[in-house]
Amino acid sequence: MWFWVWAVLVLGTLAGAGLLARHLWRAGVRVVREASSAGATLSPGAERVSLAVADAEGRRVDTSPTLFDDETELRERVRERRLARAGRRARRYERHRATWRAWARASWLERRLAEKAGGPPGHGRLP
Secondary structure, eight states: OHHHHHHHHHHHHHHHHHHHHHHHHHHHHHHHHHHHHHHHHHHHHHHHHHHHHHHHHHTOOOOOOOTTSOHHHHHHHHHHHHHHHHHHHHHHHHHHHHHHHHHHHSOHHHHHHHHHHTSOTTOOOOO
16 A cells, blocks of 8 residues: 555656656746847847947047146147036036926926927916
């Protein structure tokens, strides 16, 4: 009698192990398929990143030592960079001012209703 009990237990264990192995195999195959599709999806992005890095490397700012360079040339370079920074600051300030004006002109609900209606912000009507 114990022989049959142990035989059923061993066969049941083998059947469960077989089902578990089949489940793990199918899950592994799904993971590999998803990884390959993710690689195909991400490869254009990786190419764009590598092109952007190469472009940035080509436009790298010279950071070599300037101890013995001409003073007037160095001052001119500093002046150019300060002007560029001031221009960026002015453009950023104008963007901020436009945002502030839009915020002061209308409430959030009015702006949202105007966006949904297709009109300019600040001209929304309550339903």
